[in-house]
Amino acid sequence: MALPRLTKLELQIMEALWDKGALAIREIQENFFAKYRSAYTTIQTTVYRRETKKAVRRIKKISNAHIFEALVSRNAAHRRLIDELLGLFGGRTQPVMAHLIESGKLTLAEVEEAQKTLLKLSRKDKSL
Numbered sequence: 482m483a484l485p486r487l488t489k490l491e492l493q494i495m496e497a498l499w500d501k502g503a504l505a506i507r508e509i510q511e512n513f514f515a516k517y518r519s520a521y522t523t524i525q526t527t528v529y530r531r532e533t534k535k536a537v538r539r540i541k542k543i544s545n546a547h548i549f550e551a552l553v554s555r556n557a558a559h560r561r562l563i564d565e566l567l568g569l570f571g572g573r574t575q576p577v578m579a580h581l582i583e584s585g586k587l588t589l590a591e592v593e594e595a596q597k598t599l600l601k602l603s604r605k606d607k608s609l
Contacts, residue, residue: 484553484561487536490519490527495558498537498551505546 487495497512498504506525510518519527528549531537537549570576581587 484557486561486565487553487558490523491531491536492558492562494524494527494531495536495551495553495555498549499555503540503548503550505543505548507546509549 493513494509497509501508501512504512506521506528509528510521510524513519528537532539532549536551536553538552539547540550541548566577567574578587
């Protein structure tokens with residue numbers, strides 16, 4: 482089954498579930514900054530739609546509140562977003578990396594960590 486695409490609101494909802502674990506809709510809403518908080522019914526509708534797409538599931542009911550948990554991992558969702566971003570550049574990473582470096586959003590420590598990961602992957606390829 483393909484990983485469901487997440488909108489900005491859906492990603493915020495998922496972030497709340499990833500950070501806090503299983504939550505009711507009201508608890509999800511309370512995790513948003515007051516300035517950017519969507520209406521309860523908007524979040525409820527979005528969660529229900531994500532449920533039909535198998536991104537979240539109802540795990541129990543307490544009184545009138547349904548409790549939801551994430552079925553999609555943070556890592557899987559982030560990988561999907563990055564793959565979509567790279568798809569906009571024809572799969573080329575250079576324009577994205579150049580922007581991150583020029584904007585100061587990529588630190589030397591992050592570059593060194595990426596280099597270590599590349600070396601590990603290179604060693605694995607040689608051992609096969």
